[in-house]
Amino acid sequence: MAIQSPASLMTPGPVPVPEFVREAMNRPIIPHRSDDFEQFYQAVLRSLKYLFQTEAGYVGTMASSGTGCVEAAMYSLFKTGDKVAVINNGKFSKRWVDFGGQLGFQVNEIISEWGKTPSEEAIIANAATCKGIVLTHCETSTGSCLDLESIAYNLRKQYPDILIVVDAITTVGAQALYLDTWDLDCVVAASQKALMMPAGLGIFAVSERARTHMRTSEKGNYLQIENYLEAASRSTYPFTPPLILLYALEAVLNNIYAKGLPHYWNRTKMSAKLFRSLLKEQNGTLFCESPADSLSVFQIPGLEVSVLKASWEREGFLVAGGQEKLSGKVLRVSHMGLCASPELIQSFWKAFKVNKEC
């Protein structure tokens, strides 16, 4: 089947894959049980420590979607019967509540309405006596962002040993996040968001505190992160690695290292700002109260989102609709990767005006 290219893919994951990433993926296949692979992967792991802003922690990758990788983090850190607090304020954070239940944890659910974020007080109170907490930094279904720095600071002050697990799938590479300074325990990213790669690679960083728990775990198997970390200490992989996605990752990390993470964080922030100022000019409103920089989830009063979506599509801009209870109620636009271009954002809103005039 012929895949038609949308002129501008602006969904908040997957995002377009830049040409330099595609070129990297076209490199020849090499055997993964080889010195060449080990030398290559060692360099990737080194760059990953920069991405997660960690010197003391451990990093790795696995062939999985972001969901698989967050489950791996939960599965690797907690066991049946463990009490784990989980925030639920949208489609994706709700998934961690469900997974926790299926994994046999005693889940302490911290619910807020979609579009809201639970108060820091509620989070701290609900984490009491829990072995760990699972936080979704940016809830991609609503665009809500947690103040992770502040929450982690207060959690740690209250509960020095609590394990802080962060779904940072839509924030790593797009917004500030520091594994060591914020004292987080397991942070999970995925390839198809701010890292501008195709989907299929889960990426994670783990603190010494979390690693200690993983080392003493009896569980093995595919989702056990310790397998990947132990192999990574020898610059190798426990199973067959998704080689071309690692090629892509290396290329992206080299780029991020060259320009510096703050450049990318700032670019996302400025793009979100520009997008939202133009949204406001059209009387549009953001759906959530604490918006992430990575994407805008919005509505324009008086205009049907399905009509709006189709009209932008005709102009060559592909955006995402709402999910589950937000279906037909909001649109979602990425500010990650190539979508952060100010020219693209200007053209996007120009197309809106054109449509209105028609």
Place this chain on the structure above:
Amino acid sequence: MAIQSPASLMTPGPVPVPEFVREAMNRPIIPHRSDDFEQFYQAVLRSLKYLFQTEAGYVGTMASSGTGCVEAAMYSLFKTGDKVAVINNGKFSKRWVDFGGQLGFQVNEIISEWGKTPSEEAIIANAATCKGIVLTHCETSTGSCLDLESIAYNLRKQYPDILIVVDAITTVGAQALYLDTWDLDCVVAASQKALMMPAGLGIFAVSERARTHMRTSEKGNYLQIENYLEAASRSTYPFTPPLILLYALEAVLNNIYAKGLPHYWNRTKMSAKLFRSLLKEQNGTLFCESPADSLSVFQIPGLEVSVLKASWEREGFLVAGGQEKLSGKVLRVSHMGLCASPELIQSFWKAFKVNKEC
């Protein structure tokens, strides 16, 4: 880091990725929550049924290595305490014994020496009172192949309800395998073998009998195959799909469909035959007693394998060494995908003669 291309990658996975597959992967990224994706994936699923030779069964894919996908099959079909027979005659089949133990199954291990295959009588006897059995069609560490057709026939005759799970990672697309006719229950393949794709995609087919078990399972989560099958019934994906690997899969399946599976099966068989006749001319011997067509695991008496391997490498042929207890004792060469070329095999053995003369 610059990845140097081995002139001819001949390891039994990963195998070289043909140009038409690379081109397919270069197609633009599309959102997976879209009609375009559903239309595309529906066609892929249709072709997968041909690959596994099933009309009655169900097929799907997941972002994982082959190992992750075999674990998914075991996790999805059996539960803690279930009695499951597992063959162990090499590095990979041993992994399923370990995984079964870690998943809490009562594993009935059917051991044979590396290079041997357990007798059909031993398999049948050991499967008594088991809910299921895990068979490794081709054990890639030794090159051994099971007579799957005969084993499955006799298992089914004795135990009509037994669940037959097959690690067919190194055989699907390379050797005959029929889900329906052989009455198998869950067959797992991986992308980087006879399907000539990069690693990172697990591929599976499931019988109605197995699906019934999966449907009543309480477990959810990433490795639950029912998630993928339920979504596939709507031509969609439960989590973010590894899109470019699906593009590659579509291209490969189109090719396989056009030439017919028997063409590929026969090509592998003829290549193995040619390779082994040239091996014999050099007094070389195969390591195992029932060799698969997919690869040759061999030694040449009087010649150090490390010296041989390095010498072929200098001539531009990259082969794999032995694993674990076979390290330093055998070499392993693929006959899958582009490695099935008779010209390549001729050049490979010509290079050996050249080396001997030096």
